Amino acid sequence: MSEELIPETPEQETEGNEAAEPIKQRKNGLYPGVSDELAENMKSGWADTELRDLEPIAQAEHTAARRAALSARFPGERLVIPAGNLKTRSNDTEYAFRPSTEYAYLTGDRTHDGVLVLEPTGASGHEATIYLLPRSDRENGEFWLDGQGELWVGRRHSLTEAEQLLGIPAKDVREVAAALAEATGPCRAVRGHDAGIEAALADKVTAERDEELRVYLSEARLVKDAFEITELQKACDATARGFEDVVKSLDKAEATSERFIEGTFFLRARIEGNDIGYGSICAAGPHATTLHWVRNDGAVRAGELLLLDAGVETNDLYTADVTRTLPINGTFTPLQRKIYDAVYEAQEAGIAAVKPGADFRDFHDASQRVLAEKLVEWGLLGDLSVEKVLELGLQRRWTLHGTGHMLGMDVHDCAAARTEAYVNGVLEPGVCLTVEPGLYFQADDLTVPEEYRGIGVRIEDDILVTEDGNRNLSDKLPRQADEVEAWMARLKG
Ligand code: GLY
Ligand code: MN
Ligand code: MN
Numbered sequence: 001m002s003e004e005l006i007p008e009t010p011e012q013e014t015e016g017n018e019a020a021e022p023i024k025q026r027k028n029g030l031y032p033g034v035s036d037e038l039a040e041n042m043k044s045g046w047a048d049t050e051l052r053d054l055e056p057i058a059q060a061e062h063t064a065a066r067r068a069a070l071s072a073r074f075p076g077e078r079l080v081i082p083a084g085n086l087k088t089r090s091n092d093t094e095y096a097f098r099p100s101t102e103y104a105y106l107t108g109d110r111t112h113d114g115v116l117v118l119e120p121t122g123a124s125g126h127e128a129t130i131y132l133l134p135r136s137d138r139e140n141g142e143f144w145l146d147g148q149g150e151l152w153v154g155r156r157h158s159l160t161e162a163e164q165l166l167g168i169p170a171k172d173v174r175e176v177a178a179a180l181a182e183a184t185g186p187c188r189a190v191r192g193h194d195a196g197i198e199a200a201l202a203d204k205v206t207a208e209r210d211e212e213l214r215v216y217l218s219e220a221r222l223v224k225d226a227f228e229i230t231e232l233q234k235a236c237d238a239t240a241r242g243f244e245d246v247v248k249s250l251d252k253a254e255a256t257s258e259r260f261i262e263g264t265f266f267l268r269a270r271i272e273g274n275d276i277g278y279g280s281i282c283a284a285g286p287h288a289t290t291l292h293w294v295r296n297d298g299a300v301r302a303g304e305l306l307l308l309d310a311g312v313e314t315n316d317l318y319t320a321d322v323t324r325t326l327p328i329n330g331t332f333t334p335l336q337r338k339i340y341d342a343v344y345e346a347q348e349a350g351i352a353a354v355k356p357g358a359d360f361r362d363f364h365d366a367s368q369r370v371l372a373e374k375l376v377e378w379g380l381l382g383d384l385s386v387e388k389v390l391e392l393g394l395q396r397r398w399t400l401h402g403t404g405h406m407l408g409m410d411v412h413d414c415a416a417a418r419t420e421a422y423v424n425g426v427l428e429p430g431v432c433l434t435v436e437p438g439l440y441f442q443a444d445d446l447t448v449p450e451e452y453r454g455i456g457v458r459i460e461d462d463i464l465v466t467e468d469g470n471r472n473l474s475d476k477l478p479r480q481a482d483e484v485e486a487w488m489a490r491l492k493g
Pocket of ligand 3: 321404405434436460
C-alpha cells in the first residue's frame with residue numbers, strides 16, 4: 001500500500017458528533033485535511049447497489065435447526081455467541097479473519113465483529129438476532145475515511161441483505177453492547193472471542209455457566225448433519241488435489257526446501273477453499289519424527305520420506321486432516337516399506353473398528369495392538385510379550401500420540417465435549433474422526449538399530465461413521481504402498 005493511500009488518522013475528539021458517529025472518532029464532523037467541499041462531494045453520486053430477493057445460503061435450514069436445539073437446551077436464558085474481532089498482525093495490518101467456530105456453526109456468517117443473540121421469548125423458545133457491521137455510512141464520511149470503511153475493505157452486505165441470506169433478523173452491531181448491558185435476566189456467553197462483549201456482560205454471566213454453553217456447543221457438533229458431511233467430503237477432495245499438486249512438484253521442493261511443499265498445498269487451499277485448516281506439516285527426512293513440524297524449512301532429499309499432514313478448509317470452514325508418508329523419489333526402500341506396511345496394517349485395523357455402536361476407544365486399541373506386535377516382532381522390546389507391552393504402554397515410545405480425534409470445523413473438533421460424550425463415548429452414524437497411527441524413530445534414539453533412526457511414518461484418513469460401518473472420505477488418495485508408488489509414478493510422469 002503506498003503512503004498516499006493510507007487514510008489520515010482522525011484526531012481523538014468526540015465533541016459535537018451526536019448523530020451517526022462512525023466507528024473511528026472524527027473532529028467536528030470533518031477529518032483533518034478534508035475540505036468541506038470534498039466531504040460534501042463524496043456524499044453523493046453513488047448508485048443504489050442494494051441486492052434484493054436474495055436466496056438463503058445453502059446451510060440456512062441447518063443453522064436454524066442448530067439454533068433450535070440450542071434454544072431447547074437453555075430455555076429462558078439469553079445466549080450470546082460472538083464471531084470475534086480482527087487481530088493486529090503488525091501496526092495497521094491484520095491477520096486473516098476466521099470467525100469463532102460456535103458463531104459460524106449457528107449462523108453460517110463469516111464476517112468479523114458479528115454477534116448472535118438468542119433472546120428468550122418466555123419459558124421456552126428464543127428469538128434470534130444477528131448483530132453485524134452494516135454498510136458504511138456515506139453521510140459522515142465513514143465509507144472512505146475509516147480504515148474499515150467499505151471503500152478500503154470492500155462492500156459488506158446491508159443488514160437487509162444479511163437477513164435474507166442468513167435467515168436471521170439483523171441489527172447494527174454498534175447497538176449490541178448497550179443492548180446487552182441494559183438487559184436483565186439469566187444470560188450465558190461464549191468466551192474468548194470478543195473482549196468488548198465480555199466487558200458488557202461482566203456482571204451478568206458466570207464462568208461456570210458459560211462453560212456449560214461451550215460444552216453444549218462442542219457436543220452438538222459430535223454428530224454431523226447432511227450439510228457438514230458434504231463439506232467434509234469437499235474438504236477431503238480438495239485436499240487430495242493438493243497432495244497431487246505436491247507430488248507433481250517434488251522436484252522443485254528438492255531444489256528448494258519443504259517451504260515449496262507448504263506453498264504448493266496452500267495455493268490449492270486458497271483456490272478451492274478458505275484456507276488451510278491448520279499449519280501444514282511438511283516434514284522431510286528426520287523431521288517426520290517431530291509431530292507438529294511446521295517450520296518447514298528443511299531440505300527435501302531423494303531417498304528419504306516426506307510426511308505431509310495437511311488439510312484444506314472449505315469456504316464454510318470445514319477442514320480435512322490427512323497425512324501421507326511418501327518416498328520422495330517415488331520408491332520405498334525395503335526398511336521404509338517395512339515400517340510403512342506396519343503402520344498401514346495398524347490403520348486398516350483401526351478403520352475396521354470404526355462403526356456404529358463401537359466404543360470411541362476401540363480404533364485406537366486396535367491400531368496400537370498391531371503396532372505393538374510389529375515392534376515386538378522386530379526385537380525392539382526384548383523378550384516382552386505383546387500383552388505385557390500393551391499393559392505397560394511401552395510401544396508409546398514410538399507411537400507417541402492417540403490414533404485419532406473428532407474432525408469438523410476445528411481440526412481437533414468437539415474439544416470441549418465431556419469425557420463421557422467423547423473419549424468414553426460410543427460411535428454413531430454422522431460422527432467423523434481421523435484414524436492416524438504412526439511410528440516415529442527419533443534420530444537420536446539409541447534403543448533402535450541405526451538404520452531406523454530418523455524415520456517417521458504416519459497415515460491419516462478421515463472416516464465417517466455410517467449406518468452400517470464407515471466411509472473413508474479421503475480415499476481418493478492411495479494408502480497401500482504399491483498403490484502409492486504407482487500413483488506417484490503417474491503424477492511425476
Ligand atoms: N494435523 C494434526 C493432527 O493430525 O492431529
Ligand atoms: Mn493431521
Ligand atoms: Mn489428525
